[in-house]
Amino acid sequence: MWQLYQFPLCPFSRKVRLLLGEKGIGYELVRESPWDRRDEFMDMNPAGETPVMVDASRPGAPLIDSMAICEYFEETVDKAATINGTAANRAEIRRLVSWFDTHFYRDVTGPLLHERVVKRLAHRAAPDAKGLREAMKAAVSHLDYTDYLLDHRNWLGGATLSLADLAAAAQISVADYLGGIDWKGHDQTARWYRGFKSRPSFRPLLSERMEMIGPPAHYDNVDF
């Protein structure tokens, strides 16, 4: 059985969990708070980041880095391919995964996690209002871009559900939990996200809570 080292609001672990859910791969959760830099975890992954996946029944090193993990399960499990189509389609899906993992995370999810989670749990400090405001402002531009993509396509990466959608839903759901998303004026993205919230792969994530930090009322409501 695979074990997944993660914490409930890790957007990269959420992307992996959505993929595992879509593919029907079983796993158990191991709670890891990367900001504690626990020795055994640092030995497993020198980058000190979640997600990490281990299967005691398989020889070899743990799986590390969310995109490397997703590519691994794309290569080894045929069911529910999420990097699909022509080589050009696949390049577009990977471009968007990188967009959400790098840019959305840098501008929105990363600052929100730092201000509202890491500062509170690791340093017992209050968030900085300016940092929160800037992240929320960046979220508006990012949802303008997803609105634009969804004006032209059924799903973010093209005609079918892909890893681009999973990466986006993972980041957006963490930002939404932390009160960083203003849904007003983002009808296309809200419609896409409502559909996503009903998927069996997504329901377990929405029901989890981070200690001491609660989500807004609309967070797990499918008809928000």
Next chain:
Amino acid sequence: MWQLYQFPLCPFSRKVRLLLGEKGIGYELVRESPWDRRDEFMDMNPAGETPVMVDASRPGAPLIDSMAICEYFEETVDKAATINGTAANRAEIRRLVSWFDTHFYRDVTGPLLHERVVKRLAHRAAPDAKGLREAMKAAVSHLDYTDYLLDHRNWLGGATLSLADLAAAAQISVADYLGGIDWKGHDQTARWYRGFKSRPSFRPLLSERMEMIGPPAHYDNVDF
């Protein structure tokens, strides 16, 4: 013919160029300074980053994001596979590519480029000595890690040359150009890098210069 939008010290464009060189794929360079945020370039890639690849003879969107570009050429050109071996081997190669693209870049190459290139060319400002010192200190830890890997393996990603080596050489070469690498005490990595400098895919990169900013004397010397 493929066109590659880049500037001489973009480490992500260097990774792609090393891959194209190993695979024998022809391309022409288009100079782009992403810090200028040129309108036509922002329209092509909303992330505003190099590398971007375009082939006027092929329909469809440009190729964007260095890892998406590398995966594209891995999928479409069999020659000189650089993500090879079992699924577990491939996961390890992708983990290391992400390590260099994300961590080495964040700690070393990114700060050096910001202090020594972007500040100078875009803002006519002097570098901050503290920022340079921290990047050089981080480079020492990173080369300790590559030394450790090369104590256990012939190449960074395993038994054969892989995209992990190309990603590492791309980042290290830019850091070396900018005076950020102290080679003392890093014999394993220095030996590996010397071998790399002799490869036909690497020679053209080493002979290029960035305007107004020169490399140290040892930079393009194979026997440094």
